[in-house]
Amino acid sequence: xxxxxxxxxxxxxxxxxxxxxxxxxxxxxxxxxxxxxxxxxxxxxxxxxxxxxxxxxxxxxxxxxxxxxxxxxxxxxxxxxxxxxxxxxxxxxx
Amino acid sequence: xxxxxxxxxxxxxxxxxxxxxxxxxxxxxxxxxxxxxxxxxxxxxxxxxxxxxxxxxxxxxxxxxxxxxxxxxxxxxxxxxxxxxxxxxxxxxxxxxxxxxxxxxxxxxxxxxxxxxxxxxxxxxxxxxxxxxxxxxxxxxxxxxxxxxxxxxxxxxxxxxxxxxxxxxxxxxxxxxxxxxxxxxxxxxxxxxxxxxxxxxxxxxxxxxxxxxxxxxxxxxxxxxxxxxxxxxxxxxxxxxxxxxxxxxxxxxxxxxxxxxxxxxxxxxxxxxxxxxxxxxxxxxxxxxxxxxxxxxxxxxxxxxxxxxxxxxxxxxxxxxxxxxxxxxxxxxxxxxxxxxxxxxxxxxxxxxxxxxxxxxxxxxxxxxxxxxxxxxxxxxxxxxxxxxxxxxxxxxxxxxxxxxxxxxxxxxxxxxxxxxxxxxxxxxxxxxxxxxxxxxxxxxxxxxxxxxxxxxxxxxxxxxxxxxxxxxxxxxxxxxxxxxxxxxxxxxxxxxxx
Numbered sequence: 001x002x003x004x005x006x007x008x009x010x011x012x013x014x015x016x017x018x019x020x021x022x023x024x025x026x027x028x029x030x031x032x033x034x035x036x037x038x039x040x041x042x043x044x045x046x047x048x049x050x051x052x053x054x055x056x057x058x059x060x061x062x063x064x065x066x067x068x069x070x071x072x073x074x075x076x077x078x079x080x081x082x083x084x085x086x087x088x089x090x091x092x093x094x
Numbered sequence: 095x096x097x098x099x100x101x102x103x104x105x106x107x108x109x110x111x112x113x114x115x116x117x118x119x120x121x122x123x124x125x126x127x128x129x130x131x132x133x134x135x136x137x138x139x140x141x142x143x144x145x146x147x148x149x150x151x152x153x154x155x156x157x158x159x160x161x162x163x164x165x166x167x168x169x170x171x172x173x174x175x176x177x178x179x180x181x182x183x184x185x186x187x188x189x190x191x192x193x194x195x196x197x198x199x200x201x202x203x204x205x206x207x208x209x210x211x212x213x214x215x216x217x218x219x220x221x222x223x224x225x226x227x228x229x230x231x232x233x234x235x236x237x238x239x240x241x242x243x244x245x246x247x248x249x250x251x252x253x254x255x256x257x258x259x260x261x262x263x264x265x266x267x268x269x270x271x272x273x274x275x276x277x278x279x280x281x282x283x284x285x286x287x288x289x290x291x292x293x294x295x296x297x298x299x300x301x302x303x304x305x306x307x308x309x310x311x312x313x314x315x316x317x318x319x320x321x322x323x324x325x326x327x328x329x330x331x332x333x334x335x336x337x338x339x340x341x342x343x344x345x346x347x348x349x350x351x352x353x354x355x356x357x358x359x360x361x362x363x364x365x366x367x368x369x370x371x372x373x374x375x376x377x378x379x380x381x382x383x384x385x386x387x388x389x390x391x392x393x394x395x396x397x398x399x400x401x402x403x404x405x406x407x408x409x410x411x412x413x414x415x416x417x418x419x420x421x422x423x424x425x426x427x428x429x430x431x432x433x434x435x436x437x438x439x440x441x442x443x444x445x446x447x448x449x450x451x452x453x454x455x456x457x458x459x460x461x462x463x464x465x466x467x468x469x470x471x472x473x474x475x476x477x478x479x480x481x482x483x484x485x486x487x488x489x490x491x492x493x494x495x496x497x498x499x500x501x502x503x504x505x506x507x508x509x510x511x512x513x514x515x516x517x518x519x520x521x522x523x524x525x526x527x528x529x530x531x532x533x534x535x536x537x538x539x540x541x542x543x544x545x546x547x548x549x550x551x552x553x554x555x556x557x558x559x560x561x562x563x564x565x566x567x568x569x570x571x572x573x574x575x576x577x578x579x580x581x582x583x584x585x586x587x588x589x590x591x592x593x
Contacts, residue, residue, distance in 0.1 A: 014132035014143045045134060049141035052134040059121045060132035060143065075120060076129035 007038040007088070008067035014060040015046035019077040023061035026078035033085060126174045126192065163238070163257035166245065171195050171212060171253070180257060183231065196255070204229060208240060212253055215242040226260065236261040286383040289369065290316050294337045297378065306356045306383060316381065322362070325350040333364075340366035340379035350386070361386040402452075406487075413440065413491075420550035435502060436495070436550075439464065443494030447487050454484040454588040457493065457532065461519055464497040468505050475509075480521030483530055489565070489586035492558035493532075496567060499551040500534050500578055508536045508576050515539030515575070528564030529581040536575030544571040559583065 011027055013020035024042060031038055043051050045060060055064045055071070063074040065088055078084050124130050133144045163180030165173055173191045181188050184199045197205040204227050214223040224241040238257040245254040280287045280300045288311075289298035296311050296319055303311065303320070311319045317334035324331050336346050346366040353360045363384040369377045414437065421433045442463050446455050458478055462471035469475060485493060501510070509515025516538050522531040536542075545552075552569060555578060559565035562583035570577045 017131045019129070019131035045132075045141070045143050049134065049143055052141045052143075056117075057134050058118075059124050059130040060134065061130065073117065075124040 005037070005068045007034055007065065008041075009038060009088075010041045010043060010055070010064045010066055012043050012045055012052065012055070012057045012060055012062045012064065015044060017060070020061050022077040022079060023063070026081065026084075027063065030078065030081050030084050033081075128175065162259070165196055165255045167196055167212075167253045167255055169252055171197055171209075174252065183229070183257065201229075208242075208255075211240055211242045212255075215244055215253060227257075237264045283382075286385070288316060288320065288381045288383070289378060290337055290341070290381065291378040292341055294334070294341060294378075303383070305358075305385070306353050306360060306362070308357070320353070320383075321355045322351040322353055322364070325352060325361075336364065336366050337379060337381065340368055340381070343368045353383075358387070361390065410440070410444075417550070420553060432502075436498060436554075439494055439498030440491070443491050446494075447490055452487055454486055455490040457483040457485055457521065457582075458519075460485070460490060460494055461497060464494065464501050465517075468501060468510055475514075475516045477516065477518045478520075479518065483521055483532075483582070484588035485582065486586040486588055488561070489559065489582050492561070492565075493580065493582065495558050496555050496578075496580060497534075499554050500576070503551060503576065504536055504539070507540070508542060509539030512539050527584065529583050530587055532580040532582060534576070534578040534580070536577070539575050541573050542571050542576060562586070 009027070009031075011023060013023060027040065031040060045052050045057065052058075055062075055066075055073070057064075059075050061075075061077055063078060063084070065072045065074075072087065072089075074084060074087050125133070135142050135144055158177050161179065163177065163183050165176040165180050168174050172193055173188075173196050176184070176188055176191050176196070181191060184191065186199060191199065197208050200208060207225055207227050211223055211225050222241045222243040224239055227238050227240050229236055229238065237260040239260050241256045241258070243254045245252050277298065280289070280298060283300055284302065286302040286306055287298075287300045288296055288303055291297050294315050294317070296314055296316055299311050307320045309319075315334075316337045317332065320333070322333045324333065324336075331349070333351070336349060339346055345368065346364070349364045351362050351364050353362055363386050364381065365384075366379050366381045368379050417436045417440075418433065421429055421436065443455075443460065446459060446463055461478065465471050465476060504510040504515070504517065509517055515536060518533070518535045518537065520533040520535070522533065555567050555569050559567055559581060562585065564585075565581055565583040567578055567580045
């Protein structure tokens with residue numbers, strides 16, 4: 001992944017379930033490692049269930065890396081930051 | 095947590111299908127491993143969100159706090175998740191259980207029970223089915239209530255299975271039943287039984303204890319409630335010490351003690367044993383108090399009876415020898431008849447005495463028994479006058495022999511030898527207080543004269559009651575008939591004879 005590309009992330013949550021809240025908090029921490037070139041959108045599927053269709057979301061929470069392509073999904077509360085960064089291919093995988 | 099690449103491929107390309115499959119597998123894995131707590135279920139028109147928990151904790155945290163063994167099982171009975179209580183029970187970590195059939199981790203009979211339970215749960219469709227199972231854990235038998243209910247976790251059908259430990263409840267029930275049985279045993283015991291708790295205070299007593307000490311005993315220290323003096327004690331041994339030893343686990347056997355404050359002072363034999371010594375922790379002790387007074391009295395009575403029997407057998411043999419020597423009929427036939435008659439008279443008296451347990455014998459019964467072979471005692475030729483006398487065995491044997499001689503003589507020569515002769519049997523008050531007088535009088539019979547020879551019959555009549563200064567008999571051959579006055583010694587007449 002090129003360093004100058006903006007990373008677009010969408011976090012799908014379900015209201016204030018513990019895993020959803022944990023995922024939001026964990027993602028905030030992780031984003032600090034992304035050199036500010038990121039854009040984060042949090043979608044609450046409790047309020048807008050239809051939005052799950054776009055990325056075929058089944059389990060919540062799920063983080064979708066929309067950009068850069070290809071799309072990647074990370075299922076879970078993102079508690080293992082190291083693993084998330086590796087999966088997002090933004091650290092150590094350049 | 096996992097990732098999945100989404101490749102830019104045509105929707106139905108092979109790679110796209112692989113991606114979707116991988117994503118589905120990862121989703122299921124994430125569900126099993128508890129990495130998510132909500133699911134999106136796509137319906138015809140809309141999506142719907144199902145959270146797997148409510149409140150602050152995930153469903154796993156909820157399962158962990160249940161306190162019961164709990165597992166979420168997949169459609170085939172494979173373990174999706176099992177809480178710590180259950181994994182501890184099965185003695186395997188969660189990592190070795192997940193994905194495996196839960197029932198394979200139980201012994202065959204229990205596995206079969208659980209299989210039946212899951213089938214029932216599946217058939218019923220909703221609501222919990224349950225059954226009781228028993229498992230040996232840590233070397234002891236434990237009882238569980240197994241409960242299964244169909245469950246849908248996101249897209250997965252399965253079961254919720256819980257195991258609730260009933261062991262304490264079952265043991266409490268068994269303990270109550272055992273205590274009930276113990277109470278019944280204590281209540282039915284003939285000996286006095288006292289149960290004390292670990293502090294030596296009385297918790298149970300049976301009815302026999304009240305013969306030793308009455309009043310409020312429950313809750314009192316044993317040594318204060320039941321006042322005992324230990325026989326030959328040197329000061330170190332006390333009731334308090336006996337109870338303390340028993341509670342500490344030492345059995346105390348057969349210590350003789352005296353209960354001076356009992357309603358009837360008693361000699362007791364005390365034994366004390368720890369309660370439930372097999373359980374490891376003594377909960378108190380059981381004390382039995384055997385009343386030795388009764389036993390001693392029974393032993394003394396037995397000794398007395400044996401001595402009495404010995405004495406009587408010797409007396410009878412002597413008497414038989416005397417009868418034999420003094421029966422002097424000239425021919426052998428006459429001898430046999432006379433001798434047999436006298437022995438039978440002796441036997442008749444003995445029978446009557448035996449019937450009355452060798453206690454006392456009513457004089458009129460003796461009289462009727464001697465007359466019976468010759469004339470009905472109810473006949474109007476026989477008249478009994480005066481008060482009823484109860485004879486003790488010694489005088490009864492003597493009077494029996496005398497009456498036999500009088501009856502035999504009357505049958506041969508006197509009032510009973512004719513159809514009209516009568517016998518009057520009169521019991522009179524003693525004039526001197528040393529004896530009771532009994533008169534045998536024959537009337538309306540043939541005139542009699544004094545026999546030329548003084549045989550054994552007259553000797554028996556004259557001497558049988560002379561064993562005491564007040565005893566004896568006077569025989570007269572009056573023209574109107576024989577008259578005999580018997581003097582029965584007062585000491586051989588039972589108290590309470592009706593006047």
